[in-house]
Amino acid sequence: MDILIAYATTEGQTEKIARFCADRLAARGHRPLLLHVESGGEDMPECGAAILAASVHVGKYQEALENFALRHELRLNARPTVLLAVSLAAAGDDAEEWDDLARIADAFQARSGWRAGRVVQVAGAFRFSKYDFFRRLAMRWIAHQKGQQVDPHGDREYTDWDALGALIDDFADHAA
Ligand SMILES: Cc1cc2nc3c(=O)[nH]c(=O)nc-3n(C[C@H](O)[C@H](O)[C@H](O)COP(=O)(O)O)c2cc1C
Incomplete structure (x- = not known):
């Protein structure tokens, strides 16, 4: 299956995560389509499923990923999808910080119109x-x-x- 991995990154950890996902999918016989949305990746290639990944900086994901989700909302909503939300709060167990992560993901989906099939909070890195x-x-x-x-x-x-x-x-x- 062709599986899109569209991602945005600021310091590189989400890119590392996206590449890891691509290798993992390829090892299981899928065809990963890696798309860095901040370097001109605006079009959505044909795919059977999609993984979108971004990191939290001061309470928000990168705007480029939001724009991508907004632009392709209908096609994304018609496929199995997952949002990988990378942050440092996800490395801890502070309940308030986890509530914030949930709010950030909800607000992002409300603004973009894309409802992720699954939202997964992924612990990132200090870089x-x-x-x-x-x-x-x-x-x-x-x-x-x-x-x-x-x-x-x-x-x-x-x-x-x-x-x-x-x-x-x-x-x-x-x-x-
Ligand atoms: C300026 C700045 C602001 C950040 N703001 C948050 C934040 O609001 N919440 C959080 O949990 N992590 C925050 N982080 C941590 C990043 O989400 C984390 O380092 C992540 O791994 C970055 O991924 P990237 O390298 O793909 O950009 C921040 C990091 C930086 C450098």
Whole structure:
């Protein structure tokens, strides 16, 4: 089956997740169509199912993914779909932060008109290697608030690759 993976990313973790999904689907005999919506990927290729992925920055996903979902709302709603929402809140168990993640996903779907078949909150990463000076300071403070030990010049990944792989297998099996 041809399965679209349309994604947006700011520091690269969602791209890594999208590529992981593509490899996983290919290994099971599907044809993944990887589309970076921020670099001119505006058209939606023909596909039997779609995975859309974006990350949370200050309470919102990347606008390019929202525009993509809005533009292709009807075709997306007619297929099996999943939204992978990448964030640091999903790495923790703070109930308020999880409520926020649910609200962000609901608001995104209400604005775009696309109702994802499934919404999956995926733990992302601190990517200090990609932050500018001010972001590094802000993210160090956030890490400190969360009681996390981080290398201020390195990366710290929280994505659970085994769980994500199992989810993608399950999605593809049901879609097929
Ligand atoms: C400036 C900035 C703002 C962020 N805002 C949030 C936020 O509001 N909620 C959250 O859970 N994570 C937040 N994050 C964490 C990102 O969602 C996380 O680092 C994710 O892995 C980024 O994915 P990307 O590399 O694909 O952009 C923020 C990160 C940065 C750098």
